[in-house]
Structure formats: C-alpha cells, structure tokens
Amino acid sequence: MGIPHFLLIPYPSVGHVNPLMQLSEILATHGCKITFLNTEFNHNRMNTADAGLENSKGPQIKFVTLPDGLGPEDDRKDPKKVIFSIKTRMPHMLPKLIQDINALNVNNNITCIVVTVNMSWALEVGHKLGIKGAVLWPASATSLATCDCIPKLIQDGILDSDGKPIEKKEIQLYPNMPMMDTENFPWCGLDKTVIHHIAQEMQTIKLGEWWLCNTAHNLEPAAFSISSRFLPIGPLMATDSNKSALWQEDTTCLDWLDHQPPQSVIYVAFGSSGVIDHNQLKELALGLDLLNKPFLWVVNSSDNKRVNNSYSDEFHGSKGRIVKWAPQKKILNHPAIACFVSHCGWNSSMEGICSGVPFLCWPLVKDQFVNKSYICDVWKVGLRLDKDENGLVSKEEITKKVEQLFGDEGIKARSLKLKELTLNNVVEDGQSSENLKSFISWAE
Structure with missing residues (x-):
C-alpha cells in the first residue's frame, strides 16, 4: 500500500486550526504526507505568528490557501458571516486545487480529506471525486453526541423546530453522561440560521467515515458507546508542538x-x-x-x-x-x-x-x-x-x-x-495510538 496523503481543512478559528495542526504533525511522524489548507487571511496570520511556517513544520507538511470570500473590512469574528461566505465561495474552487496538488504528487495523490466542523462541504467535494473523508471534532465527544441528537431532541419535544429549548430543564442525553441544562446546549445563543446550519452539518459530516475526537476513552466513555464512527485519538497536545498557530505568543x-x-x-x-x-x-x-x-x-x-x-x-x-x-x-x-x-x-x-x-x-x-x-x-x-x-x-x-x-x-x-x-492513551500501544494507526491504515 502507498503512503496516505491527507488534505486537512480547518474552519479558520484558533480552536479548530490548532488541534488540526497538532493532528497533522502526529500524522507526519507516522510518515504520512500532509497538505494543510488555510484561508488566505489565516495563512498570513500564521506566517506572522510563526515566521517561516513552511520550514518549521518540516517537508511532509505543505501549506495551500483559498480565499474565504470576505473583504478586508469584513468582521471575521462573526461566525455566521465567515461560515456562509466560505460555503458560497470555496466549494467551487476546491476541485481545481485538488487537481493541482495531485499533479505535483503523481505517485502520491490525496487519499483522504479531514475537515473540522463547518467545513463539511469539502467532504461532498471529496465524495464526488472518490476521495475518502473524516472529521476532526475540535470539542468534546459529548458535545458531538449532543449536536448529533438535534433531530431526536426536536422529536422528543425538548427543542422547537428552530433548535431552541422549549423549557429550561436538566436532561441526561445518554446513561452515565453528566446532566445538561437545556439552556447550555452548544448552539444556544446562536441565531436560527446558524442552528439550522449545524443540523445540516451533522447530516453532511456523515460522508466522513470516522469522526475523530481529540479526547481519550477514559475521559468520556459513555460518548463512545453511542456510535462506532466516534474514534478517540487524543490527547493531541501530547506532541512537542507548543506554538499557537494564529497568534504571537509572549514567551x-x-x-x-x-x-x-x-x-x-x-x-x-x-x-x-x-x-x-x-x-x-x-x-x-x-x-x-x-x-x-x-x-x-x-x-x-x-x-x-x-x-x-x-x-x-x-x-x-x-x-x-x-x-x-x-x-x-x-x-x-x-x-x-x-x-x-x-x-x-x-x-x-x-x-x-x-x-x-x-x-x-x-x-x-x-x-x-x-x-x-x-x-x-x-x-x-x-x-x-x-x-x-x-x-x-x-x-x-x-x-x-x-x-x-x-x-x-x-x-x-x-x-x-x-x-x-x-496520557497513557497516547503511548506506544495506548488506546488512542492504536486507533490512530487503524485510521492511517484505512486512509491509504
């Protein structure tokens, strides 16, 4: 079998870019080839925060960019604006970018696309091109399970059709999970178009065969009994990489x-x-x-x-x-x-x-x-x-x-x-390490 070639595509915020960058560095230590896709805006930020980004990450990690569709005057702290601009602009440009990357790697074409949440459109593009897909969920496996339950929570009368809680109360999503206040669901406080986007996103990410979680089995065992797609591969921060990808650190x-x-x-x-x-x-x-x-x-x-x-x-x-x-x-x-x-x-x-x-x-x-x-x-x-x-x-x-x-x-x-x-999960033969090896073998 060949060496897997991963195309990694994070949603452009610190909480998504950092764990996906950590995953890319771990995959590189396993001999995988990585192409990391940033928005042009974020790539410039990363180069400022980490001068010589290309050189510091080693030969197995290459960086490519696409525009996010926003102008210099737009507020990139507004998730709604960023999500919908990217969804409108990037899907049309990704097939050509993949073609260009593969042309440079004739014997090592992209074998798997890994996205973070909000970027599932890329799994659709990959699916049409016959490329495998996976998702890295940047929050807890419990929050993934909660978002995946939106249709069930609507059906059970906990949420209305716009994803808002019908009444304030505590519920337990699954046995052995902590109680959750309905007012503290991960999407609470967002407007209904974003909530509908999340519900749609949970359907589209099913094109990803694995939902990789930056957590360990011992931390949230109940979450992993829910679906065989959930795969704990964390903690990802057990790598040597300390730098935040997007902001200059005061050392x-x-x-x-x-x-x-x-x-x-x-x-x-x-x-x-x-x-x-x-x-x-x-x-x-x-x-x-x-x-x-x-x-x-x-x-x-x-x-x-x-x-x-x-x-x-x-x-x-x-x-x-x-x-x-x-x-x-x-x-x-x-x-x-x-x-x-x-x-x-x-x-x-x-x-x-x-x-x-x-x-x-x-x-x-x-x-x-x-x-x-x-x-x-x-x-x-x-x-x-x-x-x-x-x-x-x-x-x-x-x-x-x-x-x-x-x-x-x-x-x-x-x-x-x-x-x-x-940390025992990420030592040689640890549960997360073994899961990661299985994932790499699948991606070849």
Missing part, C-alpha cells in the same frame, strides 16, 4: 515563572474568544489583588487596556503578570503553576488535564458548561466559581475558591492521576 512570562516558588501561581485564561464585561473584569482583578499570591493572567488585546487603565487606582496587580497571549501548554506544565482559572473550552480542558493542574471553572458559552460538569462532578479535578445575585463572580467568591483549591490535597492527587491515565 517572557516563562522567565517570570522561573522565579516563582513551586505550585504558587494562579494561571488565568479565557481562551481565544472569551469575552468578559467591565464589571466582571474588575471583580476578577480585585479578587487577584486580595489573594496576595502570584498570578499570570492572559487578557486578549481588547480587554488589556481596560484592565490596566480603567481602574488602575484600585487594581495594583503587583504580584502578577498580564500578557496578551501565552504559550499555554508550557505554562501549564511549569512547576510554578498551582491552578488554572479557565473558561473550560475543550482545548484548554485537555491541556489542563495533560498537565495535572487543578481547575477553577468559569464557563462562558456553549459546550463549556458540560465540560465544567465533567471537571467538577465526574473527574473531580476542579471547583466551580458561582455567580452572585447580580450575575457576577465576586472577588470574595474568587478568593474563597482559590484558597479552598490550594488546600485540597484530594483534588491535586486526582488531577495527577487523571493526567497519568489520559
């Missing part, structure tokens, strides 16, 4: 961490798109001040000025360090880190688990709420931060929970045990 914070005592630093980060309002930022800043412990806080650029300028008279931050974007995996694995105040996005959750660091859970949107349930109620490696009657996580709540976590030896021990169990 000076690692030197600062080197000067902090072991297990003393509170690490605070809300992901690439987490937005917190002004009053909540203020409470968080004052809570960190009150704790009088060293902290490292990642504040994306739009919030950065607000933290430093809006109430500099109240917020001293003298024991802490604030950065715009950080090498999160390296930080979480640093011996100075004591706990992770996180929005519980799936990539961050996996990185926290793989570093054995206890969590303080502060979910903001979508699947982050069910991830919090796993962290606090199932795996028991973190504590939840609760909101007060004004809908804020107060400075008192922050200080109370941090102190509680610092003193909880049980959570620390469980965090280290879960790290060991999860």
